[in-house]
Amino acid sequence: MKKGIIQQSLGGFYDVLCDGQIFRTRGRGNFRQKKIKPLVGDKVEFSADDQQHGYLLKVLPRTNSLVRPPVANVDLAVVVTAVVQPRFTPNLLDRQLVALAKSKITPVIYFSKTDLATTEEYRQITAVADGYRHAGYQVLSGRKPFSTEQLAQLKAVLSGHVVTMMGQTGAGKSTLLNHLDSRLQLATGEISQALKRGRHTTRKVSLLDVAGALIADTPGFSSYEDLSIDAETLPQLFPEMVKVAPQCRFRGCRHLKEPGCAVKDAVASGTIMKSRYEDYVAFQQMIANRKPKY
Numbered sequence: 001m002k003k004g005i006i007q008q009s010l011g012g013f014y015d016v017l018c019d020g021q022i023f024r025t026r027g028r029g030n031f032r033q034k035k036i037k038p039l040v041g042d043k044v045e046f047s048a049d050d051q052q053h054g055y056l057l058k059v060l061p062r063t064n065s066l067v068r069p070p071v072a073n074v075d076l077a078v079v080v081t082a083v084v085q086p087r088f089t090p091n092l093l094d095r096q097l098v099a100l101a102k103s104k105i106t107p108v109i110y111f112s113k114t115d116l117a118t119t120e121e122y123r124q125i126t127a128v129a130d131g132y133r134h135a136g137y138q139v140l141s142g143r144k145p146f147s148t149e150q151l152a153q154l155k156a157v158l159s160g161h162v163v164t165m166m167g168q169t170g171a172g173k174s175t176l177l178n179h180l181d182s183r184l185q186l187a188t189g190e191i192s193q194a195l196k197r198g199r200h201t202t203r204k205v206s207l208l209d210v211a212g213a214l215i216a217d218t219p220g221f222s223s224y225e226d227l228s229i230d231a232e233t234l235p236q237l238f239p240e241m242v243k244v245a246p247q248c249r250f251r252g253c254r255h256l257k258e259p260g261c262a263v264k265d266a267v268a269s270g271t272i273m274k275s276r277y278e279d280y281v282a283f284q285q286m287i288a289n290r291k292p293k294y
């Protein structure tokens, strides 16, 4: 019996990475009956006499699983956020950060296209980046994209983790991955869009073995579109609010209309970013307006 991690799933086969080697496996009959659908990222036990004809025996307990991309045990996400083209707005970034926090995935914010920003735009982004750092996030925001230093910094953060790339189409996810490992040669820009249009039938999901990490390039976002979070949980998903909440007058303070709220004080004094608080309030509103599901 061996242990490994599923790196690719295609047509009922699961390619398992174990000690730097790939073993092609499939689920045993009794395994399939248990209705466990193995996902890439799953830690598994398997048997294999050679690298072509192995059998999955067991899927080990997951820490989490995403719907799109369908990956298990993701512990890090690179949130690729363009500073221009399209112009940065905090709302989308904060939504992604909240969704990741809910799935217990650590975000790394990566500001892309910094080379296209004017001096003034870059100055603003630097202030924004510092705000997110102060809130407790890791942020990469170098003026020159793909500098040796910044790539080394990112590699050090990713190494040893199962990672998903996040961010809008065109944000620069594939371009960044190509810089992390030039052997990848992933399609970018319009080429990548053209490929996607003709490829709805492939069911291949795979993790790229890059920089000592396993990385999903599938730009999944739809599983996060509906923030299925309740009003009590939302404040827990803003780390800078978690930090000061013990100083709120009321336990379980939602930081909205309550008197003696340390979060609102921190916003007023500038220790918590105004844009973050506004997004928090907007998300609370969204939750309150959500139609109940029956």
Ligand SMILES: Nc1nc2c(ncn2[C@@H]2O[C@H](COP(=O)(O)OP(=O)(O)O)[C@@H](O)[C@H]2O)c(=O)[nH]1
Pocket: 080, 112, 113, 114, 115, 116, 145, 167, 168, 169, 170, 171, 172, 173, 174, 175, 176, 187, 188, 189, 190, 192
């Ligand atoms: N100038 C500049 N262009 C970038 C940068 N990152 C990505 N791009 C371009 O933006 C377009 C979309 O990038 P792509 O990696 O395909 O985005 P994806 O959809 O997130 O994978 C491509 O034409 C890239 O060349 C960057 O840091 N600077």
Ligand SMILES: [Mg+2]
Pocket: 173, 174, 175, 187, 188, 192, 219
């Ligand atoms: Mg891409």
Ligand SMILES: [Zn+2]
Pocket: 245, 248, 249, 253, 254, 255, 256, 258, 260, 261, 262, 263, 264
């Ligand atoms: Zn409060």
